[in-house]
Amino acid sequence: MLYAGIDGGGTKTTLVLADAGGREVARRTGPAGLVDPRHPAATADMLAALVRDALSDAGVAARPAALCAGLAGVGNEEERAEVEAALAASGVAGRVRVTTDGDVALEGALGGGPGILLIAGTGSVAYGRGENGRVERCGGWGMYVGDEGSGYALGRAGLAAALRAADGRGAETTLLPMLLEALGVPGPSGIPPWAGRAEKADMAALSRHVVAAAEAGDGVAAEIVAHEASQVAHHAVALARRLGPWTGAVPVVYHGGVLSTPVYADAVTAALAQQEEDFAVREPASDAVHGALSYARRLAEAVKA
Numbered sequence: 001m002l003y004a005g006i007d008g009g010g011t012k013t014t015l016v017l018a019d020a021g022g023r024e025v026a027r028r029t030g031p032a033g034l035v036d037p038r039h040p041a042a043t044a045d046m047l048a049a050l051v052r053d054a055l056s057d058a059g060v061a062a063r064p065a066a067l068c069a070g071l072a073g074v075g076n077e078e079e080r081a082e083v084e085a086a087l088a089a090s091g092v093a094g095r096v097r098v099t100t101d102g103d104v105a106l107e108g109a110l111g112g113g114p115g116i117l118l119i120a121g122t123g124s125v126a127y128g129r130g131e132n133g134r135v136e137r138c139g140g141w142g143m144y145v146g147d148e149g150s151g152y153a154l155g156r157a158g159l160a161a162a163l164r165a166a167d168g169r170g171a172e173t174t175l176l177p178m179l180l181e182a183l184g185v186p187g188p189s190g191i192p193p194w195a196g197r198a199e200k201a202d203m204a205a206l207s208r209h210v211v212a213a214a215e216a217g218d219g220v221a222a223e224i225v226a227h228e229a230s231q232v233a234h235h236a237v238a239l240a241r242r243l244g245p246w247t248g249a250v251p252v253v254y255h256g257g258v259l260s261t262p263v264y265a266d267a268v269t270a271a272l273a274q275q276e277e278d279f280a281v282r283e284p285a286s287d288a289v290h291g292a293l294s295y296a297r298r299l300a301e302a303v304k305a
Helices: 040-058 077-089 101-110 151-167 175-183 188-197 200-205 207-215 219-243 262-273 288-304
Strands: 002-008 013-019 024-030 066-071 095-100 115-120 124-129 135-139 250-255 279-281
Touching (some): 002 040, 002 101, 013 040, 013 288, 024 040, 040 077, 066 077, 066 101, 066 288, 077 095, 095 101, 095 288, 101 115, 101 288, 115 219, 115 262, 124 219, 135 219, 151 175, 151 188, 151 200, 200 207, 207 262, 219 250, 219 262, 250 262, 262 279
Parallel strands (some): 002 066, 115 250, 250 279
16 A cells, blocks of 8 residues: 655655555655645646656556645645645545645654644744644744744845944944855945845845854854844744643754754754743654655545544
């Protein structure tokens, strides 16, 4: 019996086919799993093709007993249901479940147990599961009204600090020459036009310079890192309070490009340690695609029961 797990993020989609013993049979990578609300069913077509290609590569004729796809951009129930219905209608699996990419990441990171997954990459969001099994989300409101503690927030704060230094309104910082060089502009006046044209990912890419400056001892950059780290930590605090009570320390797992940076991860850990709640930061049990496989197995077992 085969199961299919899909992690469809904003950059790429990863599919894994596994047998009943958990052995990986095939793996394929495809385009981003970000659902376009104007054409939700188009994502289902891409996923179905990915499954068929993987089955062909593995030389397997039988379709998976169950498939779970965690996709970016299916927070809206109507769109989620439309993608799920279209994927089920494609006939690529016996049973189909579509959920969010955060849901499968949470399942994989915590191994199905309680705790909190903090995600800080280009954007930021957190997911938590209480000891009673209830799942909640915190943050993830986008760069205009949210994404605190993300790569985007760090990059933007770094540019703002550089401009304050140029004006004399803020402390001197190595961020000014560092970011001017990174942007390829001759002076501070070139920063606003660049920022106006920049994509979210472009701004987030500047976060590595801010973190590097902080690691090198720049006080302004260190303040930015500490502030944004506290914002990420507040996601965990809010979820811990909403999902309590807890019988022990709340498990926390980090995920995302910014949180893979030791300096920033350490700053978030330090911020968590200052809270009233007791948190225990740990390594993820597995990744998001294996979280999707876990859901797929349970989906198939529910049919047999």
